[in-house]
Amino acid sequence: MGLVRQVAIIIASISLFTFIALFGALPRLRETPIGWAYRFLRYTIPRWLSKVDLWLCGGRCTAMSKRFGHYVMYERHPLILVFYLTLITGGTYMFIDGAWSYLTSFERIIVILAIPTPYLTLYLAANANPGIITPSNNRTALTHYPYDHINFFPSHICRTCHLPKPARSKHCSICRACVGRQDHHCVWLNTCVGQLNTRWFLLFLITTNLFLTLGTYLSFLCICRVAEHQQMPMAGLDRKTQITIFGIVLVDQTYTGAVFLLASICGVLSYAFTIYHAYLIWAGTTTNETAKWADWKDDIQDGIVFIADMDTESDASSTSSNTDNLPTSSRSRRRKRSSRTKKNKARGARPSEEEDATDELSNWPRKSEQKVMRIDDGEGPETLPRGWLWRRVEKLEEIENIYDLGGWRNLLDVVFPKKL
Numbered sequence: 342m343g344l345v346r347q348v349a350i351i352i353a354s355i356s357l358f359t360f361i362a363l364f365g366a367l368p369r370l371r372e373t374p375i376g377w378a379y380r381f382l383r384y385t386i387p388r389w390l391s392k393v394d395l396w397l398c399g400g401r402c403t404a405m406s407k408r409f410g411h412y413v414m415y416e417r418h419p420l421i422l423v424f425y426l427t428l429i430t431g432g433t434y435m436f437i438d439g440a441w442s443y444l445t446s447f448e449r450i451i452v453i454l455a456i457p458t459p460y461l462t463l464y465l466a467a468n469a470n471p472g473i474i475t476p477s478n479n480r481t482a483l484t485h486y487p488y489d490h491i492n493f494f495p496s497h498i499c500r501t502c503h504l505p506k507p508a509r510s511k512h513c514s515i516c517r518a519c520v521g522r523q524d525h526h527c528v529w530l531n532t533c534v535g536q537l538n539t540r541w542f543l544l545f546l547i548t549t550n551l552f553l554t555l556g557t558y559l560s561f562l563c564i565c566r567v568a569e570h571q572q573m574p575m576a577g578l579d580r581k582t583q584i585t586i587f588g589i590v591l592v593d594q595t596y597t598g599a600v601f602l603l604a605s606i607c608g609v610l611s612y613a614f615t616i617y618h619a620y621l622i623w624a625g626t627t628t629n630e631t632a633k634w635a636d637w638k639d640d641i642q643d644g645i646v647f648i649a650d651m652d653t654e655s656d657a658s659s660t661s662s663n664t665d666n667l668p669t670s671s672r673s674r675r676r677k678r679s680s681r682t683k684k685n686k687a688r689g690a691r692p693s694e695e696e697d698a699t700d701e702l703s704n705w706p707r708k709s710e711q712k713v714m715r716i717d718d719g720e721g722p723e724t725l726p727r728g729w730l731w732r733r734v735e736k737l738e739e740i741e742n743i744y745d746l747g748g749w750r751n752l753l754d755v756v757f758p759k760k761l
């Protein structure tokens with residue numbers, strides 16, 4: 342039992358660590374134990390280590406690891422992609438070497454059919470154009486989504502590409518291009534996940550899930566068959582004895598046991614990642630946009646976000662009739678917010694005629710029906726633009742997401758993206 346417990350602890354620890362590394366930075370998990378653990382691992386521990394390094398080696402190790410970290414995270418390279426391919430190829434080799442003789446003919450056919458799928462879908466996802474915005478397709482890209490005047494504003498020019506930024510696009514400093522409906526830069530694929538390749542990215546995730554599920558199931562089956570073969574049948578025994586026998590055979594059958602552990606651990610993470618992206622599609626948003634919504638949520642909690650609906654448009658005298666005093670919040674968050682607020686104010690709460698004309702380019706079924714604004718440090722609600730009936734936003738749900746057409750239509754938009 343001791344061995345099984347040790348193996349279970351190792352599996353749980355590796356899974357937890359990887360989960361924190363992959364998901365800890367997500368805005369939704371920011372104020373949860375996962376987010377705290379992420380910041381502890383990402384910032385606190387390196388800070389301690391750099392102090393020790395400064396004392397022992399004059400900071401040389403820190404400088405080297407920073408350079409390597411920057412290369413891995415912020416430069417375009419195939420290291421992670423090669424690591425993934427090595428993992429899949431190595432795991433497949435170990436499975437065939439260790440478990441092949443315990444498989445039935447039908448199971449062998451399934452394995453032969455399954456082996457090419459992760460390679461094929463990885464190739465499709467990594468090689469597809471994510472939706473790079475170029476001078477020739479820029480005008481078309483501008484027609485795909487309207488500006489919501491909340492997270493995306495017209496007349497923004499990318500400082501690197503020198504092109505108007507379409508709504509939902511983002512400049513990727515690693516790909517060195519603006520990408521339509523950019524979700525995130527994927528280090529596994531060594532490219533961005535955007536408007537044109539999200540469908541291949543999803544297919545890649547789904548086939549990886551199926552591949553890992555098959556690997557977990559068949560290696561589990563083979564371990565049970567080996568136990569039977571070695572005169573240790575598990576049928577009819579109590580659960581505790583079954584787990585003990587399983588643990589003994591798992592360690593004895595090194596290759597099959599390693600595949601079982603590898604496939605099950607990676608499977609949990611892969612499923613979690615897929616569920617997260619399924620949620621994003623269902624909610625009509627992207628990883629990039631969730632960060633923007635998380636900022637709005639923080640500001641709503643501080644009581645500095647105001648909204649005016651189109652149908653409450655009224656004369657100047659009614660402006661900000663139901664607003665009250667602002668609460669105070671931490672200085673650091675205020676500073677960060679201040680720059681965002683000023684940017685919004687520069688745009689104005691109400692789109693200009695020129696901006697309206699830009700919006701007309703889009704044939705998206707939903708248009709913005711609301712005006713949303715933050716107010717700056719030290720300023721009261723009376724500074725909000727006149728001509729609208731402002732009310733304080735209490736919940737993020739009060740702000741509409743015009744990119745959300747409902748789960749099914751959102752999925753269709755991802756699977757059949759408009760051509761660039």
Ligand SMILES: [Zn+2]
Nearest residue numbers: 499502512519
């Ligand atoms: Zn750009």
Ligand SMILES: [Zn+2]
Nearest residue numbers: 513516526533
């Ligand atoms: Zn990128």
